Amino acid sequence: MADCEKNIRAEHHQLLLEAIAQPADLVNYNNQQWELLLRLARRAQLSGYLAARLEKGGMLGSIPLRAANLLHSSLIQAKKQQQSVNWELNRVIWALDGREVPLIVLKGMAYLLLDLPNAAGRIFADLDLLVSKEDLNQIESSLLEKGWQHHALTDYDERYYREWSHEIPALVHPERGVEVDVHHTLSSPLGKLKIDPLPFRKAAVRVQGKDIYVLNPEDMLLHCAVNLFQNNELADDLRHLVDFNEMLQFFIYRQPDVFQQKLIERANQLELGNPLFYSLYFSRLLLRSPVSTDLEQQLDRKPGWIARHVMHYCVPLALLPQHPDQPSKRAVLARLVLYLRSHWLRMPLYRLLPHLTYKFYLSVFPGRSTDTGHNR
Amino acid sequence: MFWKACNFSSLPVENWNGEFTVFQPESGKTHFLNEMGLKILIILDQSPASLDTLCQKLSEYFTLQPDVQFPGQIARTLQRYEALGLIARVKESE
Amino acid sequence: MKVAQLSLNELRALLVGPGLRVKAGPFNLSIRTRLPSLIRQLHSLYSRYSLVEEDEIVEFHVQVIPRRSVRRPFARLIQFEVDGRFPFPPVPLEQALATLEWGVNLVIAARINHFLLFHSAAVERNGHVLLLPAWPGSGKTTLSAMLMYHGYRLFSDEFGLMEPQSGEFYPLPRLMPLKNQSIEVVRNRLPEAMLGPEIPGTLKGTVVHICPTQASIEQSDETARPRWIVFPKWSAGAAVRLEPLPQSEAFLLLATNAFNYEVLGKTAFNAVTNLVRGCECRKLVYSDFDEALAVLNALTDG
Numbered sequence: 068m069a070d071c072e073k074n075i076r077a078e079h080h081q082l083l084l085e086a087i088a089q090p091a092d093l094v095n096y097n098n099q100q101w102e103l104l105l106r107l108a109r110r111a112q113l114s115g116y117l118a119a120r121l122e123k124g125g126m127l128g129s130i131p132l133r134a135a136n137l138l139h140s141s142l143i144q145a146k147k148q149q150q151s152v153n154w155e156l157n158r159v160i161w162a163l164d165g166r167e168v169p170l171i172v173l174k175g176m177a178y179l180l181l182d183l184p185n186a187a188g189r190i191f192a193d194l195d196l197l198v199s200k201e202d203l204n205q206i207e208s209s210l211l212e213k214g215w216q217h218h219a220l221t222d223y224d225e226r227y228y229r230e231w232s233h234e235i236p237a238l239v240h241p242e243r244g245v246e247v248d249v250h251h252t253l254s255s256p257l258g259k260l261k262i263d264p265l266p267f268r269k270a271a272v273r274v275q276g277k278d279i280y281v282l283n284p285e286d287m288l289l290h291c292a293v294n295l296f297q298n299n300e301l302a303d304d305l306r307h308l309v310d311f312n313e314m315l316q317f318f319i320y321r322q323p324d325v326f327q328q329k330l331i332e333r334a335n336q337l338e339l340g341n342p343l344f345y346s347l348y349f350s351r352l353l354l355r356s357p358v359s360t361d362l363e364q365q366l367d368r369k370p371g372w373i374a375r376h377v378m379h380y381c382v383p384l385a386l387l388p389q390h391p392d393q394p395s396k397r398a399v400l401a402r403l404v405l406y407l408r409s410h411w412l413r414m415p416l417y418r419l420l421p422h423l424t425y426k427f428y429l430s431v432f433p434g435r436s437t438d439t440g441h442n443r
Numbered sequence: 444m445f446w447k448a449c450n451f452s453s454l455p456v457e458n459w460n461g462e463f464t465v466f467q468p469e470s471g472k473t474h475f476l477n478e479m480g481l482k483i484l485i486i487l488d489q490s491p492a493s494l495d496t497l498c499q500k501l502s503e504y505f506t507l508q509p510d511v512q513f514p515g516q517i518a519r520t521l522q523r524y525e526a527l528g529l530i531a532r533v534k535e536s537e
Numbered sequence: 538m539k540v541a542q543l544s545l546n547e548l549r550a551l552l553v554g555p556g557l558r559v560k561a562g563p564f565n566l567s568i569r570t571r572l573p574s575l576i577r578q579l580h581s582l583y584s585r586y587s588l589v590e591e592d593e594i595v596e597f598h599v600q601v602i603p604r605r606s607v608r609r610p611f612a613r614l615i616q617f618e619v620d621g622r623f624p625f626p627p628v629p630l631e632q633a634l635a636t637l638e639w640g641v642n643l644v645i646a647a648r649i650n651h652f653l654l655f656h657s658a659a660v661e662r663n664g665h666v667l668l669l670p671a672w673p674g675s676g677k678t679t680l681s682a683m684l685m686y687h688g689y690r691l692f693s694d695e696f697g698l699m700e701p702q703s704g705e706f707y708p709l710p711r712l713m714p715l716k717n718q719s720i721e722v723v724r725n726r727l728p729e730a731m732l733g734p735e736i737p738g739t740l741k742g743t744v745v746h747i748c749p750t751q752a753s754i755e756q757s758d759e760t761a762r763p764r765w766i767v768f769p770k771w772s773a774g775a776a777v778r779l780e781p782l783p784q785s786e787a788f789l790l791l792a793t794n795a796f797n798y799e800v801l802g803k804t805a806f807n808a809v810t811n812l813v814r815g816c817e818c819r820k821l822v823y824s825d826f827d828e829a830l831a832v833l834n835a836l837t838d839g
Contacts (some may be wrong), residue, residue, distance in 0.1 A: 102594045106620055133565070133594040140650035147471065147800045154470045157528065214526065391598065391620055455803070457810050459785035466806040471799060473806055475789060 080387045083107045087309060088355050090120040094129045101134040103391075110388035111305045112190050114138060115145030119188025145188045152176050155194045155245040160279065162213040168206060170279050171197040171271045173250070173290065177281040178310070180274050185313035189306075193237070193246040197264065197282075200251040207235055207249065215240045215247065253290055254297055262293065266337060284318045284326070285333040292346035293339060301385040305353070308386060312350040315358065327358070331365045340368030348375075349382055445533045446497070446521055448488035456481070470528060479505065483520060484529060491533050494518055541584035549576050556598065558589035562709030562757050563652075563698070565595040566641060572615060575601055575633040582634070582712060582733050582746060585754045597644050601633050619644050628739075635736050635744050638712050642695055645709075646796040652707065653808050654796040655697030659706060660689040662837045665764035666706045668697050668816070670791055676771040679719040682747050683826050684833070686727050691753040692761075699763075701801060701808040704815070708757040710749035717742045726826065763812060765836055766791070769821045769829070777828035779836065780820045787818040 082104055086093055096104065108114040118138035121127045127135045156176060163170075172180060175191030198206055211217075215238040237246040254262045267290070271280040282290055291311045295304060318326045334343040344363045350356035363369065370378070389395060455466045463476045465484075476484075479501065486492060486500050498514050507513065524530045540548065540559065551557040556567035557579070570576065589595060597619065604614040604627040614627035617640035624643055628636055646654060657670035658677040667689070669677045678694040685691040691710050692698075698707040712733070715723055720743065723730060733746035766787055767779070791809055792798045798805045819836065823829035 098592050098594045105594075105596075106598065109620060131594055133596060136651045137596055137648070140648055143650040144800060147802060150469075150471050150802070154528075157469065161525075161528070161531075389621070394621075455806065459788065460783070462783075462785040464785070464788060464806070464810070466803055468803060471802045473792060473798075475785075 079103060079107060079390045080383070083111065083113075083305075083387065084353055084355075086117060087113070090117065091124060091126070093117075093121060094126055096130070098131055101131055105134060105137055106391045107388050109141075110391070111303055113306050113309065114141035115188035115190045116185070116306065116309065117188070118142035119145070123187065141190075142188050145190050148190060148192055149175075149179055149186075151243065151245050152191065152194050153179065155240070155243060155247060156279070158213075158240070158243070159194070159196070159210065159247060162209050162215075163206065164209070166205065166209065168198060168202045169268075169271075171268060172274075172279055172281050173197055174294075177287065178314075180277075180279070180281060183314055184317050185310045189310075193248055195248045195250065197250050197253070197268065199268065203235060203249060203251050207238070210238050210247065214242075218246075254293060262337070262339070284314075284322075285330045288314055288318070288330060288346075289334060289337065289339050289343060292342040296342040296345045301382060303386070303388055305386045305388070308346065308349055308354065311346045312354045312356050315347075315350065315356065319358075327362055331362065335365075335367045338368060340366035341370050344369050345378060345382070349386070352379075353383060353386070445491040445493050446487050446525075446530050447491040447533050448484050448530050449528060451484045451488040451529070467527075467529065472527070474527070474529070480520065483517070483524070487530055494521065497521075538588045539584065540580075540586050540588065543580075545577070545580050548580050552576050552579070556595075557583075558593075558595050559583060560587045560589055560757070561641070561711055562693075563707050564597065564645065564649075564709070565589045565593060567595045567598045568601075568637070569599070570601040570633070570637075572601060572603065572630065572633055574630065575637070578634050578733060582731065582748050585731075585748060585751050587754075597641065597648075599637065599640055599644065601637050601640075603630075632736055632739055634712075634733060634746065635714060635739050638714065638746065641711070645696065650797050650800055651700075653699045653701045653798070653801055653805055655699065655791060656695070656794040656796060657697035657791070658694045659692035659697045659708075659763075660684050661692060661708075661761050662689050662834075664761060665837070666692065666761045667765045667767060667833070667837055668763055669767055669769050670697070671695075671794060672768055672770075672790060675769050676719065677769060678713050678715060679722060679771075680769055680826075680829070682713055682715065682723055682730070683726065684830070685750055685753060686730065687830055688834075690756060691749050696796075699808065699812065700760075701804045704762060704808070704811060705760045706763055707760050708753070710753045710757055712746040712748055714741070714744045714746055716744055720745045722826075723747060763816055765819070766813070766816045767819045767821050767833070767836070769823070771824065772822050773824055775822050775824045777825065777832055778820075778822045779832040780822075782818040782820045784813050784818055787816075788813045 082100060086104055086108070105114065108117050114137070118127070118141050121130065121138060122142060127139060152175065156172065160170070173195040175186075175189055176194055178186040178189065196206075217236045218239055235249055237248050239246055252262065252264045253267060267282055267286050270283045270286055272283050273280055281287065288311060291307060291314065295301065295307045295311065322329075330343070334340050344366055347356070347358060347363045351358060351360070384395075454468070457464045461478050463478075463481045465474045465476060465481070467474060482501060482504060483497065486497060492500070494514060494517065498517055501507070501517065502509075502513070521530065525532065540557070543551070548557065552568060552570050556569045558565060558567050560566075568579070600618040601615055602618055604616045606612060606614055606627060613630040615630050615633045615636065616623050616627040617625050617636045619640065624640065625636060655668065655670060657668050658681040659669065660667050660681055669675070669680060671677050681691060681694045690708075692706060692708040693710060694713040695711070696709050698709055699705070700707065720735070724732070731748040733748075736744045766782075768782060768787075768790065788809055791813065792805070795805070795809075798809070801808070817836070821829060821832065
């Protein structure tokens with residue numbers, strides 16, 4: 068029974084991973100493979116990514132029409148989202164109107180600004196910005212003045228954001244609906260893993276021809292790794308590992324002799340060995356990344372062997388999408404382990420338990436609020 | 444202070460008997476304008492202009508009677524256009 | 538092969554097992570459910586639809602599943618699921634069919650961008666498409682149900698599916714939800730129509746589904762070009778009027794009501810411009826269907 072389950076899982080995971088590793092082979096897939104692949108890719112939010120690869124290779128015309136239509140639809144959607152976030156950035160710069168606030172663009176929009184290979188067809192809906200803590204209020208008030216609004220939040224959520232998490236509540240312009248997340252740190256200030264944003268900000272590089280910044284290549288990879296393995300519960304997060312691996316290959320290709328060394332040195336300097344270790348490890352395991360195993364051996368900090376074994380077992384089950392018709396109980400358990408781990412890493416336990424309880428309460432009683440301030 | 448249009452000449456415009464649809468590729472938005480709304484963009488595309496100059500040109504083109512409220516209405520339209528990214532402020536008239 | 542050729546047991550085996558794979562216009566659909574009442578309803582209401590041919594790709598996989606609620610432990614609830622997601626909250630069991638139909642529409646609207654999706658009914662007469670866009674009080678479902686039995690081929694009561702480059706429209710004849718008063722109207726006027734059960738208490742009131750005619754379903758691969766855009770408005774006691782509508786207004790109404798106009802960007806801008814420029818645009822006010830039919834026939838005769 069257990070073996071049977073394992074085989075089913077292996078097969079559909081293999082299908083998705085093959086498609087990512089060898090997009091040129093997609094022209095040989097039969098209809099049955101396509102139908103399952105399209106469902107898995109949608110769950111993993113990788114259908115735009117696959118579509119962009121096929122389009123670039125001129126292969127959208129060589130696959131079954133129904134598959135091509137769905138992929139084409141995803142690609143159109145992804146392009147629209149990219150345009151929307153790009154325009155939101157344009158409007159944010161306009162709203163700041165020459166004020167001396169250096170903006171560092173993070174994540175999806177940064178990949179797009181640099182035209183990185185993982186940007187094509189990438190699905191993302193938010194604009195993430197990193198600024199200094201001192202500039203936070205200035206930006207918030209400038210945007211509020213020009214028509215952006217805070218998402219409607221309960222008082223509880225608002226307090227969670229401001230006191231315990233690392234962001235001000237997301238800002239949205241009602242006419243455009245794109246979320247602007249202004250961060251002043253790169254991880255939770257209460258998390259066990261302290262990340263000082265200052266070295267990241269200092270090393271940020273200016274985008275050619277624009278008055279905005281992005282993280283430098285090493286830091287961009289480290290930030291991606293931190294988000295994957297420190298801040299997230301990893302469920303259906305394969306796309307972020309794909310980001311990591313694509314960027315890693317690209318930067319190595321651009322600086323063949325030095326980049327890997329720079330990356331290791333930077334990780335050691337910033338004490339981010341653990342997330343980089345896992346990102347390299349799972350890129351190799353799942354995405355056939357050609358980076359040598361020697362690389363992570365040079366890290367000062369590496370996870371212990373128990374952690375490695377637990378992660379080796381749990382991470383693929385969580386990262387990879389479930390079979391849409393045959394959900395696996397083991398994957399559910401693995402995801403729960405990682406969910407707890409992510410919250411454990413982010414918050415002290417005395418904070419975590421009330422927060423999870425509240426989230427649970429909300430999931431059972433949506434629309435109700437424990438905010439007694441208004442119910443007296 | 445002067446105003447100028449942003450790449451207006453590159454935007455597709457369709458004329459529907461004196462009403463206009465304008466597509467703005469950067470934002471992906473379609474704007475519906477009347478003749479006055481379009482003329483503002485055409486004037487600011489030819490050369491940057493101040494509010495006064497703009498009002499004067501519009502009054503001449505549409506042969507309008509003097510109206511004290513007119514500059515206020517145009518100023519509000521300009522603010523709206525600026526928020527939509529159709530026009531921008533410039534310091535000099537170049 | 539048609540669903541009608543399946544026995545109830547064969548249909549149940551598909552719905553409970555691998556899924557009923559059925560054609561819906563240019564799309565293929567897989568439906569799964571264990572609910573006996575829904576299985577019986579689909580046995581009759583889907584009887585005219587064709588099964589997907591062996592080995593063809595199915596685009597949308599949906600399920601209707603029983604649900605328990607912590608808050609209402611004794612209520613019999615069901616929920617619509619698509620690829621592990623639940624876009625609607627659970628609803629009472631009686632609404633299973635309505636939820637399934639709305640859910641499928643939602644999935645099409647959310648995922649399809651290789652067509653421009655107008656929120657509009659569409660019918661065909663004399664080889665050309667007549668678009669009846671949705672706007673408040675349009676009564677487009679009732680009107681298209683009636684037209685379907687009076688010489689028009691139904692494309693859809695909900696989606697105007699346009700291929701943006703060619704301007705060609707694609708039929709998507711699905712079950713149509715008649716609402717409230719229009720149910721009696723259709724029962725009286727179209728005794729031959731195949732109707733589903735009365736479903737009270739939905740978000741849109743009481744709903745009864747009407748099945749497209751066999752001819753409309755069988756010709757659902759035959760596309761056509763648009764020629765008329767008529768904005769209908771049902772108004773009690775009004776004498777029939779078919780008036781010209783300014784093209785700018787037609788553009789505005791079509792674009793702002795389309796499901797994915799903004800997503801398609803410049804492609805949509807050009808497509809709607811060409812569509813409106815190439816069509817006769819009218820506004821129809823009516824209270825009596827026979828009068829409306831007469832003016833629409835006159836419009837679409839030439």
